[in-house]
Amino acid sequence: MRLILNIFSSIFPNLEEKNGNRETERVIDASIRLPVLGMIKASIAWLAFALILGICSSMQLHDPTFGAGSSILTYGKVNPAFWNALVYGWAFNAAWAVGAWILVRLSGVALTNGFALIVSSTAWNIGLTIGIFGIFIGHQNPYKFLEMPSYVMPFILVSFVATGVWGLMTFKARLHRSSYASQWYLIVALFAFAWLFMGAQAMLFYTGVQGSFQYLVGSWYADGLINLAIAPVAFATLYYLIPKTLGTHVLGYRYSGSAFWFWILFASASGVSLMVNGPIPAWVASAGVIASFGLMAPGLTLGMQFFSSCFSQFERVWETVSMRFVFMGLIGFAYYLWHVCFGSLRISADTVQFTTYESGVQFVGLVGFAGMIFTGATYFILPRLLNKNIPQNGMVELQYWLQILGTITVAVGMIYGGESTGELMNQSTASVATIQKGATPYHVAVTFGFVMLLIAAVAYAINFAWLLASDRSEEEESAELIGQSPDLEYKTS
Amino acid sequence: MNRGPFIFIGAFILIASTWALLVQLPVMQGGNLEAYEVDGVLQPDALPGLAQKGREVYQELGCVQCHTQQVRLTSGSDLARNWGSRQSVARDYIGEEVAFLGSVRIGPDLSNVGYRRPDPDWHLRHFYNPRMVLEGTRNYSFSNMPSFSFLYDKREIVGEPSDKALKLEGEYAVEEGYEVVPSLKAEALVAYMLSLKVDYDLPEAPDPVKIDPAR
């Protein structure tokens, strides 16, 4: 009973107010509390579920007796279920929990239609559940990140478009006429996913595309999903949290405009490079390679802006829980960008094509880069939504280190495992099974990394539950818990 | 960059034009190929009915998660591995409503598996348990392919044993009085495997002879 009361008081805090401190912020946070909490909850649940599936699928690569003879647990079903749960369950829910909050905060006005956001994110999660279930009962499609049966796709699209309309309305209602880089990226992410998704659906399942060109559409979608729908939300988070927690403006902010446009241009075409040497006209894949490599230009600008801003206030980065996650995510971004730019070159593709390398890079992008940043931002947002302290039980530490170690282990297993199997495949004509036997340590590493990430996810879930269900301390009863933010001064020097 | 419409329309133009150039244009240029006549037969020719059914099983089980169906010519060791004799081209896939190009090779490429493994019995036993078939063969060390024993029925022998029953020996044998017979799905999948062969040449398909005059 007390638990229920505590949860109730967390969700509907009744704070003692000493003065009008942070009035606007608290009204804004209260207006979006429920949808954001819902999406964070969903993202953590999907993360844990995805990682369990990931362990099941990775286990089978080094121990084929695991799940043998089960029509549900067969690798061909568990693996796509894992990826779809990770992308649409974890990454999208986490991205839009953070993105929606930032969008409202930057607009500076309280949300009036939060109910629409609750309905659309619930619909998204229901559609996703049906979709994952559909994969297990054998209705999957063979395109990466589009494996969910096509009957849930309209469901997902409609719920996402509802979120998008909400986002545009929130942006339109903003207080300041000038806009900030976070807002640009959030709007583009909203638009890009709708476009990618509708384009891929229409071309693959409604009008129908001939044979091998289906995979052209599929790879355009798969990479676009990460680079154009999820990465921009991570950039938006970086642009927001860096000045917010470090109290400094983003260094070299002047160049954000060009980085923004170049990122969109190249990211929307980078996926096509996955088709090199494949049965589509050679020039198309070559253009994709150019686009992938081109991501280096905006990537360097973005990376330098964020890194130099962080290093200018580095002691604060380490003192702030959320910035510690975000900084690791930034390192993940550098590593991801390196592999996107150089891994797509034909000379690299000759070795790593058709190995686990590509999945490894996508995993780093989703979990090591975007996921880390969203986790950090969640730790910034939760105390503000609930007016409670981050739990001081060591779970944050545990989660932080295990999430880093787990991501590194998976990345090593998939990326370096992919490179080594690719080399062996090219240099010998030993049977694939023999080469797979040699790759067993890498597969074991991936399983091990997933286990670490699962423990981190459980720690995350415990923290979230703790935040919701713990008693309010005296300090937490008061609206003074969170101090008033000073104004960011920009001085021309 | 202060106004929303500017960002929105700018992003729309960029995303839409890369899509038009790199996805829609190639599809319009090369995505309406027709079958090519070789010696009076249109190639690629249609699959037999049972193999068509097997395609659905292939999709349902997610075989594409580990197996590609595309042969590369100028990179990799596909030709040396006898996975094909030429580069796969778009025309090879025109009859496939859902193509299985795949993007990962945990297992071998299957474009020409019907040539390499022409024996249906081998496939039936291999799907039941890959290790059962491979153990004891030359160079066998490992296979991480899952067992698809759920595509088979284990049943009590009533009267004469079925002539389709798998020959299971040693540790894989089932109890006395029982037999394991493949379901329709298993047979369809095997029919599909046997139908996978690229046994025709296309004028636009590069092969080693065309780019290496020494051969």
Added chain:
Amino acid sequence: MDEHFEDSQKQAGVDEGQASDSSIVRAHAQIRREKVAGSPVAFFTALGLIVVLVFSWFYFRRYMADYDPNMYLHDRGDIALYKSYEPPVVDAGPVDPMVAGAKLYATNCAACHQPEGQGMAGMFPPLAGSEWVTEGDGSLIAKIVISGISGPITVMGESYNGMMPGLGAALSDADIAHVATYIRGSWGNDTPEVTEEQVAAIRSETAGRGVWTAAELRAQ
């Protein structure tokens, strides 16, 4: 780990906001308005753009395969070899009319007259043993193949009433000669071959006419 744990005791709590939301938007808008350069970022932005420009210029020149939708090779050397490749001319020697004719028969005739030339009772007359096939020097069968035949006809004592379209437009003289030779020399038929010249002569003689009737042919 202990050290970190102690750290977390100190640090956990709430991450303080160091800048208010509206001031973030305002200050950065000011940076853009005043066009303030940020030194390392400026350098790397320029570097990135230059590297990407040079790379794409190189790549566009080298690997775009002339935007040819039928070209699956990207390397210029390979493409040159591929384009200059000519299949070795195989001198097949003189064509065996029986082999060529069998192929033509299978695609053009067998649907009605059946693969063994036995025809279909009451519908399509047989060719095996038919007097229309074996009689004479073969000009009869060549005429039928070129122009077609319709109306009542009696073959080997059975009467038929059907219609066969002419194949003169679809087949060359050589093709017609081959298929006629094949029919006249198969399934127990054993009559001399029909030559290409013979067919050419018949074609020019009968140029412009429609399908034959059995009576017309018999009258000649």
